[in-house]
Amino acid sequence: PIFEDLSDLTRVRCHIRFLGNNREPAQIAEHLERALKGEPCIIYANTVRRAQAYYRWFLRQSKEFTREHVVLYHSRFTEPDKQAKEQELLSRLGRDAWSRGAHPGPAVAILTQIGEMSVNISADLMISDICPIDRLAQRAGRLARFHNLGGELLVVHPVSLNGEGREVDYPAPYGIWRRGWIEGEGLKRTRQILKEGDYSAQRFIDLVNKVYDEDYPDWVEPSPMTARNVTALRNALALNWLLLPAEARTGSEVEEGDEEGTERWKSRDVPPQATLYANWSPLQSQFDDSGDDEPRTRAMFTEFGLEHAVKCPMFEFKRAAASGLLQRDRDCVIFDLGRGDKRTIWTVPQSCYDFELGLHLDPGNTIPVTEEFDDD
Numbered sequence: 428p429i430f431e432d433l434s435d436l437t438r439v440r441c442h443i444r445f446l447g448n449n450r451e452p453a454q455i456a457e458h459l460e461r462a463l464k465g466e467p468c469i470i471y472a473n474t475v476r477r478a479q480a481y482y483r484w485f486l487r488q489s490k491e492f493t494r495e496h497v498v499l500y501h502s503r504f505t506e507p508d509k510q511a512k513e514q515e516l517l518s519r520l521g522r523d524a525w526s527r528g529a530h531p532g533p534a535v536a537i538l539t540q541i542g543e544m545s546v547n548i549s550a551d552l553m554i555s556d557i558c559p560i561d562r563l564a565q566r567a568g569r570l571a572r573f574h575n576l577g578g579e580l581l582v583v584h585p586v587s588l589n590g591e592g593r594e595v596d597y598p599a600p601y602g603i604w605r606r607g608w609i610e611g612e613g614l615k616r617t618r619q620i621l622k623e624g625d626y627s628a629q630r631f632i633d634l635v636n637k638v639y640d641e642d643y644p645d646w647v648e649p650s651p652m653t654a655r656n657v658t659a660l661r662n663a664l665a666l667n668w669l670l671l672p673a674e675a676r677t678g679s680e681v682e683e684g685d686e687e688g689t690e691r692w693k694s695r696d697v698p699p700q701a702t703l704y705a706n707w708s709p710l711q712s713q714f715d716d717s718g719d720d721e722p723r724t725r726a727m728f729t730e731f732g733l734e735h736a737v738k739c740p741m742f743e744f745k746r747a748a749a750s751g752l753l754q755r756d757r758d759c760v761i762f763d764l765g766r767g768d769k770r771t772i773w774t775v776p777q778s779c780y781d782f783e784l785g786l787h788l789d790p791g792n793t794i795p796v797t798e799e800f801d802d803d
């Protein structure tokens with residue numbers, strides 16, 4: 428049997444305070460400076476670009492505050508780099524780091540949604556973009572995690588500049604893009620009911636139930652897309668209970684990252700993604716034009732992807748490809764997956780991927796202005 432733990436629902440876990448609209452890190456510099464002065468801090472950004480902007484801000488502020496003190500972790504790293512990033516986070520803000528003293532000293536973790544549940548770290552100070560209440564509760568779970576004292580959660584409201592230079596809401600990725608961002612219902616209701624003050628686990632639970640109350644008429648009937656996704660999940664459970672069959676996807680779908688129109692179940696409704704390959708050069712690889720006739724099989728393609736693949740939004744991929752920033756390596760790497768299905772790859776230049784920032788196709792950008800999509 429599974430028992431519900433009700434023993435610690437009323438203890439104050441954090442105090443929430445609002446910081447207002449935020450377009451760039453400098454606007455909340457007085458709060459970020461607390462981390463510069465040595466206070467351990469976790470920052471949650473809703474998009475990769477906002478997270479990268481925070482990272483750049485910290486490294487520009489002080490010569491004493493170096494890459495040894497700040498860790499950036501989001502979805503646009505290769506799998507090996509993600510594993511290394513998680514180890515860095517644990518070494519700076521994990522349980523062992525806190526057990527060595529009152530606190531681990533200057534340490535900042537800058538995360539997107541990928542860090543909401545996967546890494547066991549803690550700090551007493553957190554700065555977070557506003558997000559749906561269930562997500563915010565997950566983030567707050569990293570506050571004061573290794574002791575019983577409450578933490579401090581500072582919530583900011585992301586905004587961007589429109590074509591006329593005016594600030595507008597930037598709810599990405601918790602909304603729909605229709606020539607501009609339309610705020611999602613979960614985020615909208617969270618903004619309506621979230622108040623400043625002390626929060627226990629029970630208060631978070633009550634707010635989650637209120638935001639997602641099925642009594643709201645517009646939540647009773649699922650959208651056609653949701654209904655199709657439910658059917659796809661049922662089919663996946665029925666067909667894959669023993670063996671996972673090969674997916675029937677075309678080469679163009681994999682190259683371009685286009686999952687639209689497939690019958691696959693998706694755990695999240697994210698915009699179409701493109702797959703790029705980083706940390707790879709034909710001069711340093713077994714895959715070159717040396718005349719080796721060994722077939723590059725599906726298994727090799729999968730292994731290659733685990734080592735080098737990074738995904739990004741389709742709009743960003745198209746823009747980078749059109750500008751000549753990316754290289755399509757037709758002559759260097761071709762994988763023959765059978766049935767005439769051959770894959771070529773798009774590689775990322777060294778200037779657009781590194782262990783510190785991950786994938787950054789427009790290195791000069793700090794905060795999105797009129798971008799369409801972004802993810803975690």
